[in-house]
Structure formats: structure tokens, C-alpha cells
Amino acid sequence: MANIQIGFHIDGDVWEPEQITQVEDHGFDILTTGEHILFFRPILDTVTVLAYAAAVTKKIKLLPSTLILPLRHPTMMAKELTSIDILSKGRLIASVGIGGDYPREFEACGVPMNERGVRANEGIEIMRKYWSGERFDYDGRIFQLKDVDMLPPPHQTGGPPLWVCGRSDPAMKRAAKYGNGWQPYMYTADQVAESITKVKDFAADIGRELDDDFAFTTFMYVSMHDDAQEARNRAIEQLSYRFNMPFEKIVDKYCAYGPADKIIESLSEYVAAGTNHIIVALVMPEEERMDYVAKFAEEILPALQRMQTV
Template sequence: MQYGFGLPVRGPLATHDGIVTMARHGERLGFTSATIADHIVFPTAVASQYPYDASGKHPSTGDAIEPLSLMAFVAGATSRLRFVTSVLILPHRNPVLAAKMIATIDVLSKGRVTLGVGVGWMREEFAALGAPDFDRRGAVSDEYLAIYKKLWSPGPVEHHGTYYSFGPVRCEPLPVQRPHPPIWVGGHSKAALRRTARHADGWHPLGTVATAELRPPAFSVMLDDLKRMTEAAGRDYGQITIAYVARLHETKTAIDAPDRMPFSGSAAQVLEDVETYRRLGVSHLSFDFRTGELPSTLQRMDWFASEIMPHTP
């Protein structure tokens, strides 16, 4: 099992010192990757429902560090840690410029980029950015992925699509990773599973209180669906990375409750959950260790590195 942790993009830890300290500490502890969330602006009035919290409200009050900028910055402060956009909202950025920026970071980091992607959930943010039609964001995202892959191939290349077109161009240097940085699709809808099966190297769902369908029994069914879709697309399911982002709620004593959330409770219970998801096919688990204060955040990372990581295959 490989493990990741979330880097802060908002709040009191989202500073030069907070980000660098967490990244270097995670690298020393043996974490494989750091995830980086994506928002650009938060309109003051948001009616869109946030799908990853039972309240339907996003926790931010408006602060957000741009993820590609953060990735480039922290790549220069580390040497082994991989960086996962978790997830980059594809319609938010011009696809040619975004492909160039991602390739540049991959080159300068010596191949440490994993591109987690999504279609977005906040209609109001799309409007503020002048992004493509929110209601067509799935089709736009599929086309943008196709553009990325073209631009990460030896040129000249061109594209004439429904939502974007350009004539023959060269876009070099190409990414270090070939044929391109790994692409993981976020979300757990049927559309996200289809996008994974057709276009991606991995599936990257987020499990929270609001996503009860990602508990083991239902999660297993979704993996069966993904396998069928991948094989129907003529691809090898065995080559798809299952990279799960989970909420961690560790306690000193075991939680004795029939509805205990996965990855909550004692170290023994967390280890049991890790093994359950490993057997289902998960090979990469990422957790958010932030507490609002740097010392306690680092302590939680230390706890996980000593109590969980050495005891899992």
C-alpha cells in the first residue's frame, strides 16, 4: 500500500512555512504523495451543493492557493514526493495552457506529477471564471483530456473538436513521464467511472460521511462496474490504479458502533480498514491530517507513520 497526505491550500497552514514543513516532513516519514485541492475563486453567494459534506456547504470562507502554482513551488522544496492534483477541475483552465503548465512541472520535478482530474461542482465558480457551460462540463472535460494527451505527444499536433480547436502546433518540452503523467479521475458517479474506464490510468474517489456508497460493500460493486466498463473499452483493468482519499478519525480507544465510519477508531481498527480496502483493490490511500495547527498536524502524521504504515503490506 502507498500512502499520501493532503497539503493545505487554505486556512492557517496554507503558508510558505506550513506547506514546506508538511511536505518535507511527509517525505522524511516515507509517504509516497501529497494531494492538492483545486479552487480559484469562491463567489460570495453559492447555491450549489458541495457533494462531500453532509451539510452541502464547502468549508472555505474564500481562501484558496492555486494548485498548479503550489505544485511547482513545493516540487522545488522536495526531491522524492509525488504530487497529485485532487482534483484539477478541467473546464476551469484553457486546455493548451494547462497542458503546458503540467508538462513544465513534470519536467522540472523530474517526473513527480500525477494529474487527478474532475469536472467540478460549483456552478457559480464556472460563471466567475467564464468557463465553458457548466451543464456540458463532462463532455468538455473529456475533450480537454484528449487535448492534453495530444499536446504531450511528439508534434506537430492539431485539434478540431466541439469545444476547442487549434491548428498544427508544437508544445515542448514533453513531460518526463511517458506517454504522459498518470491521469486519475475523481468522483464516484457513473460518468466518473466511464471517464476512468475510457481515458484514465486510475480512479480517485473521495470517501466522507456524505459518500456512504463508498463503504466496502457498495464500493466493491462500483469496482465491479469499473472493471466491466474498462474491459468494454478494450482496456486492461489490471492497469487501473485505485487511489482512495479517506477521512481519518483516529482515537485512543476502539469505537464500538455498528455504523463506525471506515478509518475511524483505534490503530487496530484503522489497520483493519486498510486491509479491507487493500483486498478490494485499493493500492493508494491518502488522508488529511490537518488540525489547524502545525505541531499537532505533524504529530498526526507521525502517529500514522508509526502505528499504521509499518504494519501494512
């Protein structure tokens, strides 16, 4: 058994260097940021934000949550991630998904939506080959490469751990075949448990034994307030904006809210389901964000980090 790792998500928003440093100082294990190229609300480029964070932190792990891999050429993606891994001295975790919830960005990048899966699979294979440090050829359906290699190699031998994000069976199969972790998005605890079983089964089907440190991750929005109803209302308002859709009917499934003990109880259900990494995104006013980070770190974070995987 091992203790749960806790990540803090800054959601592609602008954070000052000292604010990012405080997240690390509060004891979070991972810093994550979001990804969209075009979107209906402002959001920064995740690679740029992680490089920025790498420069002002020393020990916290860095995670894109989540790179939309089909929108990027894997040669460029491998180079950018290698650079962050080197500059952070091996603190990078790569998380990739296929996207698709905002088709306009696929149109803008000239990428057909129906190629998302194959582009992701080939992209992962190509990045892994670059990170091996060897010269190689690649003849795929989308990408063809001849006698290529990439120097310098990543700080981490073989490249950063690679998590696969998604919600579907094909994404779970991708995690089972290529990944060092599975990162479902907007799942209930029951869905997490079911998906963990599926990933393990898919791995067994291809003869792969998952490592003991394979990451099974939960991403969760958290709204803190001593009045649970007020916390719920704030979550509905913020998440309706962030997802550009009504959230009142689904907020109870995808957000832990209320006072500290209620939030801890909600998140513990995911640990019981098999989660060993929890990424939290706080619902909070921008002007009070560091007060909220400190409150979470004082009242909730220690209890989560004391939990152990089942």
C-alpha cells in the same frame, strides 16, 4: 500482487517547506493537495502548491486531488502540468474531475455547468496529444486547435499518469477510456468494490485491457485518538467545516477514526475491496499537525504499506 501506495493530503492549506519535506521523510509515497478556484473556505491553487512542493522534495510523487479540468483551458493545463513533471523529474501524477459541487466558481470562470463532461473529455484528449510531442489539429465541440504542439515534452514519456476522479457512471467510463487510474471520492468500501468492477467492465466494453498498474484509489479522512468517540467528535467538527454541511450522520461512512488498530482495520476493508492506492487526510489542529503526521507515520503507515493488493 504489489504493496499499497499511501498518499498524504494537505487539502489546499498553507504548509511550510520543512513540513512538506517531513511528509516525504516520514515515508509517504504521494503528496496531494486540493482544488477549488472559489470556495466557501480558504484554499490555495493546486498547481502552485505542487510546484512549491516539487522544489522542496526529491522522491515523493505529486498529485493534484483533484484538478477541476473544465475550469481550465487544456492548452494551459497541459503546459503547467508538463512544467511540474519536468521540474520534479517525473514525479507528477495528474488527477482530473469535472467538479460541480460549488457552482459559483463555474460562474466566475465563465464555464457553463452543463458543459463539464464534454470539456473534461476534450481536455484529456488535448492534453494527451500535447504530451505526445507531435503537431496536431483538434476539432471538438468546445475546443478547436490548428497545427499546435508543445515543447519541451514532459519528463515522463507520453506525459504523467492521468487518474480520473468522480462518483458517477460517466466518470467511471471516462476513467475506463482515458485514465491510468480511477479515484472515487467519499466512497464506502462496498462502493469502491462496485466501482472497480464497473470501471473494468466499461474498459472491456470498448476493448481496452487495463494495465496491471492501473490505480484504484481510495481517499479517506482519518481522525486519530485513543478514545474512538473523541476521534469521531473531532471528525464531525472538522468535516462539517470543510464541507459546509452537517457530518454527524455520515461520518461513519467517510472517515476512519479511533486508535491505530481501529483505523488500520477500517482502511484494510478498502484494500480488500480492490484499492491499491490510499490517500489519507488527517483531522488535526493546525498547530499540532507535524505531531499528528509523525504519529500516523509511526503507528499506521507501516502496516498499510505492508498490505498487498488482492
